[in-house]
Amino acid sequence: MWKQAIENAMIKVKNNVERFGDRFPHVSVNGKYELNNNEDWTNGFWSGMLWLCYQYSGDEAYREAARLTVQSFKRRMEQHIVLDHHDIGFLYSLSSKAQWIVERDEEARQLTLQAADVLMRRWREKGQYIQAWGLPDDPQHGGRMIIDCLLNLPLLFWAYEQTGDDRYRQVAVRQADQSRRYLVRGDDSSYHTFVFNTETGEPLGGATHQGYTNGSTWARGQAWGVYGFTLAYRYTGDKLYLDTSKRMAAYFLEQLPEDHVAYWDFSAPIDTATYRDSSASTIVVAGLIELLEHMDAEDPQLAGFEEKMKLSMTSLVQNYSTMDEPEAEGLLKHGSYYVRGNLAPDDFMIWGDYYYLEALMRMDKGIKGYWYE
Template identity: 80%
Template sequence: MWKAAIEDALVKIKDNTKRFGDHFPHVSFNGKYDLNPNEDWTNGFWSGMLWLGYEYSGDEAYRETARRTVQSFKRRMESHRVLDHHDIGFLYTLSSQAQWMVERDEEARELTLQAADVLMRRWRPNGQYLQAWGLPEDPQHGGRMIIDCLMNLPLLFWASQQTGDERYREAAIKQANQSRRYLVRGDDSSYHTFVFDVETGEAMGGATHQGYTNGSTWSRGQAWGVYGFALAYRYTGNPLYLDTAKRMATYFIRHLPEDHVAYWDFDVPMEKDTYRDSSASAIFAAGMVELISHLDAGDQDRAEFEEKLRLTLESLVCHYSTIGEQDAEGLLKHGAYYVRGNTAPDDFMIWGDYFYLEVLMRMDRGIKGYWYE
C-alpha cells in the first residue's frame, strides 16, 4: 500500500513542477494551489518533497528542481525577505539542509548556518524563548512563543553539531523546556501559543491563534508536539522529552474519531460538517514513526502506538489521498489551515502533503527526511 501511494504521489509532484514553475505552493482553494514567489512560511515543504522524490527515485528531474528551490532560498536570505518569524527551520531545514544531507554541497551548508543565525535573532532573554512572530514591540505578537517552533529546533541542534557552538544547542534546549513547561497542560493536551510579558519575561497565559478557543486543543499543534519532543529526545537523550512525546501521542490517540483522522481541534463540537485536518494526522503519523524508533520492544505503549500509526496511515491513504485522481495537485484532501479565519479550511495543505510523503517513504524504504543526519 505504501509503495503504491508513493508512486502515485511522485507522478503528481513531477506534474506540479510544470504547473508551479519557480513558484511555491501554499494552500489550495477549490483544489488549486495558491502559489507565491517564495514569500511564505510553508515554502520549504515543496523543496523537501522534491528532495524526497529524488532520494526515492533517483530521477534527476526532482534534483534539478530541488536545486532551483535552494537557489530561491539563497536569494530570499540575501534580500532578508519575509524572515521575521520562527519558521526558519521549516524553510531551510527542508531546502538547503536537505541539499547538504543529500549532496554534501558546501554552499548549502553555509546557507543553512545563516538560517540558524536568523532564527537565533528571535531569542528573547527575558522569558527564555524564541518569539513566534514579529518584533518584541509588536502589540499583537510581542512576547509570544508557539508549539510549532519545536519543529524548528532541529535547525539549531544541527548548527551546534556542525560548528561546535553550544549557543545554538542551549537555545534549543531552553525553548524545548519552556514549551514543555508552558505549552503542555497537565492533562497532556497543549496550548497553541503562550504569552510572556515583553519587559519582565513573566508568564502571562496560554492562548490560541488557529485553534477553537484559548483553552482548546488544536490538533495540528498537538501533532507538532509529538514530533517535536521526539526529535528533541533524539538530539539530547533527555528522557523527559520522550515521556512528553509519549503522553501527547496518547492524548492524540484517545481523541481520534472512528476513522483515525483528526478533526481540526479536539474540543470543537463534533457535527456533520465539522472540518477534519488530514495534515495534523500526517504530522502525527510522521512523529509516531520517530517516537516508536526510540521505544524498546518491551515498552508498554509500543504495540498500541504501532497499531494506531498503521490505522491512521491506512485511513489517510484509502480515504483522504488523491490516489487515482490524475489531475489533482495535492496529495491529501481535507486539510485545514485557519478555520476560524475561514482560510482554506478544507483543501490541500502543502505541509500535509510533505509529511504524508515523508512518513510513507520512511515506512516503505527508511528514507527519514531531513530533521537530523
Template identity: 65%
Template sequence: MWQKALENAIAKTRRNIERFGDQFPHVSKEDKYLLNPNTDWTNGFWSGILWLCYEYSGDEIFRNAARKTVDSFRNRLDHHINLDHHDIGFLYSLSSKAQWMIERDPKAKELTLAAADVFMKRWRPEMEILQAWGPEGNEQNGGRIIIDCLLNLPLLYWAYEVTGNQQYLEAAISQADKTRRFIVRGDDSSYHTFYFNQTTGEAIRGGTHQGYEDGSTWTRGQAWGIYGFVLSYYYTKNPLYLETSVRMAKYFIERLPKDHVVYWDFDAPVTPDTKRDSSASAITVCGLHELLKYLPENHPEKAFLQEGMEKSMHGLVKSYSTISEPDAQGLIKRGSYSVRSGNSPDDFVIWGDYYYLEALMRLDNGHKGYWYDRPQGMSE
C-alpha cells in the first residue's frame, strides 16, 4: 500500500542527484534545498537516502551516487572537517556503514571504524558521558549531553561487535544509561539536554536548545528517545531500554493532533501559526516499527502503539508528503530545524526526508535502516 509513495520518493531522488551534484542538501529556503560541500552534521542523511533508493530499485544511478558520497566522507575524515561533535554516527552509519552492510566493501568497514574512533574522542571519563558539542572543557557545552546522541550510539555498538573492543560498548551503554536517568522525566517526557559538572560529574540540570522552554518536551527529542532506546535494547537486550522506549512512545502518541503529525513541541501553545515537525513523526514511525518487533502479542500497549504508528504514517503521506508536487525537491513538508531560533522552522529538512523514506521501506518490505548490522558469520 506504500508503493506509490515509495516510487514518488525514488523519482524525486533521481532528479535530485542531478540537482545537487557533489553537494549535500541540508534544509530548504523557499522550497529549494540549501547545499554544502559535506561540512554539516546532516550530510549522512543524503547518503542514506541514496542507499535506500538503490536497495529498493536496484538502479546503478543510486549506487554510483551513494559511493561518491562515501568518497566525500573519507576525505572529510582524512582532513577532520567539522567533526568536533557527537553526530559522527549520523554521518558514517548512513554512508560508509551502509555501504559495508550492502556491499561488504572492506574499505567501507575500515572507514566506519575510523569514524567510531573519532566519535570516542567525545568520551569524558570524569562524567562518563559523550560530550555533545564543542571542545573539551568548554564552559557552555563541556558537560552537556543531548537526547539526539542516542541515534549516534549504534556506530559504537557496531564497532564493538566488529572488533570486540569493550571501550566502544562501555561508552555507548554509559551514555544510554545517563540519558535514561537524567533526560527522561518521571512522566515519560524528556529534556532536550542535560548538564553535568565537568570536574565532579555531578548532575546539574536539564534544559533545552531546540525546544519551547527548558521544561517543555521538544517533539523531535522525544522521537530520538523512542527510536534510540529501542536500538540500544537491540544491541544490549537490557529490558529497561525497551521499557523506556515504550513509555516515551505512549507519551508521544497520546498527544497526536487530529491529523496525526506533531507540532514542534508538545508544550508550545497551539495557534493557527504553530509550527509542525513532520521529521519528528517520521522518526517515531521508524522507532515504533522497530519497537513493535520486540513486544509480545499480549503486551498491553502493543495495539495502541501499532495504531499510533499507522495513523502517523498515513498522516505524513496524506497531508505532508509531496506526492502531488512532482517538481518538489523534498519528500515531506513542514519539517522544522529550529523554531526557537527561526532557522528553517517550516521547511524541507533532509533528515525528515531520510526517516520518511526509511519508514516507507520498513512498512513496505521490512527494511531496518542502517543502524545495526551483524558481522558476517554471526547470527542475528
C-alpha cells in the first residue's frame, strides 16, 4: 500500500512542477492550490516534497525543480522577504538544509546558517522565548510563543552541530523547556500559544490563535508537540522531552474517532459538519515513526503506538488521499488551516501533503526527511 501511495504521489508532484512553475503552493480553495511568490510560512514544504521525491527516485527532474526552489529561498533571504516570524525552520530546513543533506552543497549550508541567525534574532531575553510573529513591540503578537516553534528548533540544533557555537543550542533548549512548562497542560493536552508581558517577561497565560477556544486542544498544535519534542530528544538526549512526546502522543491517539483521523480541535462540538484535520494526523504519524525509534523495546506503550500509527496511516491512504483522483493537485483531502477564520477549513494543505509523503517514505525506505542528518 505504501509503495502504491508513494508512486501516485510522485506523479502528482511531477505534474505540479509544471502547474506551479516558479510559484509555491499554500492551501487550496475548491481543490486548486493557491500559489504565492515565496512569501508565506509554508513554502518550504513544497521544496521538501521535491527533495523527498528525488531521494526516493533519483529522477533528475525532481532534483532540478528542488534546486530552483533553493535559489528562490536564497533570493528571499537576500531581499529579506517576509522573514519576521519564527517559521524560518520550516522554510530553510526543508529547502537549503535538505540540499545540504542530500548533496553536501556548501552554498546551501551557508544559506541555512544564515537562516539560523535570522531565527536567533527572534529570541526575547525577557521571558526567555522565541517570539512567534511580528516585531518585538507588535501590539497584537508581541510577547507570544507558540507550539509550532518546536518544529523550527531543529534548525538551531543543526546550526550548533555545524558550527560548535553553543548559543544556538542554548536558545533551542530554552525554547523547548519553556514550551514544556507553559504550552503543555497537566492532562497532556496543549495550548496553541502562550503570552508574556513584553516589558517584564512575566508569564500571562495560555491562549489560542487557531483553536476552538483558549482552553481547547487544537489538533495540529498537539501534533507539533508530538513530533517536536521527539526531535528535541534526538538532538539532546534529554528524556524529559521523550516523555513529553509520549504523553502528548497518548493524548492525541485517545481522542481519535473511529477512522483514526483527527477532528480539527479535540474540544470542538462533534457533529456531521465538524471539520477534520488530516494534516494533524499525518504530522503525528511522522512523529510516531520517529518516536518509536527512541522507545525501549520493553516500553508498554510501544506496541499500542505502533498499531495506532499504522491504523492512522492506513486510513489516511484509503479514506483521505487522492489516489483515485488522477487530476488532483493535492495528496491529502480534508485538511484544516484556520477553521474559526474560515480560511481553507476543508481542503489540501501543503504541509499535510509534505508530512504524508515523509511518513510514507520513512515507512517504505527509511527516508527520514530533513529535520536532522
